[in-house]
Amino acid sequence: GAGVSQSPSNKVTEKGKDVELRCDPISGHTALYWYRQSLGQGLEFLIYFQGNSAPDKSGLPSDRFSAERTGGSVSTLTIQRTQQEDSAVYLCASSFRDGLYEQYFGPGTRLTVT
Amino acid sequence: GNSVTQMEGPVTLSEEAFLTINCTYTATGYPSLFWYVQYPGEGLQLLLKATKADDKGSNKGFEATYRKETTSFHLEKGSVQVSDSAVYFCALRITQGGSEKLVFGKGTKLTVNP
Numbered sequence: 001g002a003g004v005s006q007s008p009s010n011k012v013t014e015k016g017k018d019v020e021l022r023c024d025p026i027s028g029h030t031a032l033y034w035y036r037q038s039l040g041q042g043l044e045f046l047i048y049f050q051g052n053s054a055p056d057k058s059g060l061p062s063d064r065f066s067a068e069r070t071g072g073s074v075s076t077l078t079i080q081r082t083q084q085e086d087s088a089v090y091l092c093a094s095s096f097r098d099g100l101y102e103q104y105f106g107p108g109t110r111l112t113v114t
Numbered sequence: 115g116n117s118v119t120q121m122e123g124p125v126t127l128s129e130e131a132f133l134t135i136n137c138t139y140t141a142t143g144y145p146s147l148f149w150y151v152q153y154p155g156e157g158l159q160l161l162l163k164a165t166k167a168d169d170k171g172s173n174k175g176f177e178a179t180y181r182k183e184t185t186s187f188h189l190e191k192g193s194v195q196v197s198d199s200a201v202y203f204c205a206l207r208i209t210q211g212g213s214e215k216l217v218f219g220k221g222t223k224l225t226v227n228p
Contacts, residue, residue, distance in 0.1 A: 043218035056213035
């Protein structure tokens, strides 16, 4: 079946611009996670959605970052006024219910801020 | 706080050599532990997991045992192949207040030469 998909696969943007990253989780998966993978920081948790519950945004690095999940499915991560330190690979993962089930990761979006 | 420390890479081995990648963790309670693998050009995928003390996770010839007394989850394989060349991440699952996330180590790059 289809895995987690993310778009775009690559995004180059100028400093100060806004960007939107999209994640399509596996159908039927209620849990959705965003992580960031960068050379300096490794893999960091950003945000967690579970069904219709309020998301856990504790990992978002600043108020320039926001995310939403519409209809319990597709999620969008938005970064406003991008900075060079935002350059990283943004990974989305989903799982059937919670982390006791495997988290399936998407291929990631590589963001480069120039 | 919750953290994972794994041995720094890169690690270079010859085919059929024995592999150990050390991983230790700090956490409250008894988290589930995971090894994820990222093959070149591919997304993160679960390699193995253990959910309680003394559990042994195994897959594709890799093994790791959850050692509560040493807070460790070392990855081992008796005879590596060129196809095992990848980056390996140790991770623990944190659940708190209805939320959850994976906390990852920095990753260890393994190169296996023929």
